[in-house]
Amino acid sequence: RKEVEQDPGPFNVPEGATVAFNCTYSNSASQSFFWYRQDCRKEPKLLMSVYSSGNEDGRFTAQLNRASQYISLLIRDSKLSDSATYLCVVNMGNKLTFGGGTRVLVKP
């Protein structure tokens, strides 16, 4: 089993719709969690950290479920510019472990 797993997608999303996807992690001792965004042929950029109580940043909402060992990202009112690969990242104590990414395509 991979340490951090994501559905690779693509998730085809109509503009203005809501999309949500999860990421599962294997190490129950994982301490912190992040979502990064990566555009085609570019470096990953931090989108948001994921806090235990859940957190929101504009149209983006992140949730953590420690009991089931997954985190989620929800994007409301999708924009064309939201098209990207979203990387789930888990801090397992001494390093960050990246998931393979979920590709999201927002279409008009």
Next chain:
Amino acid sequence: SQTIHQWPATLVQPVGSPLSLECTVEGTSNPNLYWYRQAAGRGLQLLFYSVGIGQISSEVPQNLSASRPQDRQFILSSKKLLLSDSGFYLCAWSVLQETQYFGPGTRLLVL
């Protein structure tokens, strides 16, 4: 503010040739530094990380090596490139082991 530089942006090298990729960070002291590789359509693979000058930890055995000659300089090297070394090489920095910030990357094609 902190910035991270990588060069070159793209590189085409023949099999068996040497490699040197450089990464420098500005605006912070004693950062943790990381080298990742991303193969086409794949996730990020951690290659090396460093918590200080001269301190290198290798994550994956291979024909690559890393060095940290200065606090904010991280170099990735190879004596002889293989076809399988092609990929997108990313340098990142962090304070302690939290959020990492990536440089623009070097796209390497080995022919």
